[in-house]
Each structure stands twice: as C-alpha cells, then as structure tokens.
Amino acid sequence: MTDIYLWWIGADAADGRVLNSIRSVVERTFGRAVHVWNNRDRPAKAFDPRRQQHSSTRILQWLVEQRPEQAHKVLALTDVDLFIPILTFVFGEAQLDGAAAIVSTARLRANHGGSSSRLLTSRLAKECVHELGHTFGLIHCDRPGCVMTRSVSVLDVDAKTVSFCEDCWARYRELEREGREDHEQRADSNSDRGR
Numbered sequence: 001m002t003d004i005y006l007w008w009i010g011a012d013a014a015d016g017r018v019l020n021s022i023r024s025v026v027e028r029t030f031g032r033a034v035h036v037w038n039n040r041d042r043p044a045k046a047f048d049p050r051r052q053q054h055s056s057t058r059i060l061q062w063l064v065e066q067r068p069e070q071a072h073k074v075l076a077l078t079d080v081d082l083f084i085p086i087l088t089f090v091f092g093e094a095q096l097d098g099a100a101a102i103v104s105t106a107r108l109r110a111n112h113g114g115s116s117s118r119l120l121t122s123r124l125a126k127e128c129v130h131e132l133g134h135t136f137g138l139i140h141c142d143r144p145g146c147v148m149t150r151s152v153s154v155l156d157v158d159a160k161t162v163s164f165c166e167d168c169w170a171r172y173r174e175l176e177r178e179g180r181e182d183h184e185q186r187a188d189s190n191s192d193r194g195r
Contacts, residue, residue: 002072004030004132005037009059010079010105018121019077025125025162026075026132037074041066048083056082056093056102063100073135074100075128081106091127091151094134101131108154123157133168137175141168 006023008014023034043062046054059076067074082090082104092103108123129147141148146165151157164172 002032003070004032004034004073004075005068005071006034007037007039007074007076009042009076012079018124021121022077022125022128026128029129029162030132037068051083053081053083053089056090057084059102060093060095060100063102067099072099073132075132076100076102077105077124078102079105091157092131094131096134097137098135101135103127103131108157123154126157126160126162127151129162133164133172136172138168138172141165143167
C-alpha cells in the first residue's frame, strides 16, 4: 500500500480538527494510510496579481517537487482562492493519474450556509476525495450523487455524497490492481538487473 500525505499550505493557521476529519475520510475512502505533514514551505510563485488569485496548476508543479520522498500522493489544503486560466475559479485541481492534488476552502465557505464548520468540513471532504480520485486515474462521472461528479458551485458540492458510485468504485479497484501489478513488475525487473 502507498501512503497519502495531507499538507496544509494556507495563509492562516491550520484547523487541526478539520485536518483530522479530512484524514479520517480519506483513509476510509481509499483504504490507505494518511499522514498529516507539517512543513512551513509555501509556493512562492503561484499568485497572479492581475487576477488576485493563486494558480492551482503552479501549486501542483511545486507540490510534486516538494513532497516527501515516501509520499505516493500529496494532498494540499489551502485557504487561498484558486484558478486555472479558462475558469473564474476552481475548488481544487489534481494531476490525472499523478502525484499531487490541491483543494481550497476559499470558495467552499461561500454563501448557501457556508459559515458552518460542519458544512465546510463536509464540502472539503468531498472535494478532497474528488481530487484524489483524479490522482488515482478516475475521471468525472455523470451519476448523480457520486463524489466524482463535476462541481461548478457549492450547491453542486452539497448535492453529491463523499462516496464513489458503484462504477467509479469498481474502476478505482481496477486501477489500484493495475498499479500494484505495474509496481511488482518494475520491482522484478530491477531485481533481475541486480543479478
């Protein structure tokens, strides 16, 4: 099994209770150990002064370079507003079948009852599972309620569950099995070279 590292890279101090809640949800969903990683480094070149937002894509690139060696996946949480060039904002972004994902609380706090700590934690958990799902190779799903459905507003986030639908769960298990087999083949190949 490969581990996931959860890293707060926000401007304000982290809320330990929220991080522990997210850690528990991610562990339960993916069946992998999740470690809360404390590191004071922050991405320096992600802020776009013209947009007054941070580039989630630049942050992902930075995360890949900064993640601990033992981290198979790194999930960063932040409180800054994120964007990609073609959208006004994003709740998060991930590298499809890659190592890094980022999710922001900035827009998840907004309107529609967003001041509640429980509601924010629920929204954050859904978006964290969604973005990590992408890092494991899952794409967007059209099935109502599935955590892998696309969210363009907090109402969309509120409408979905924190769980994969049957199809996405089956696809995740298939991708996980393929990943294990690839890892075992690489390990066998490396041991053959050492003989």
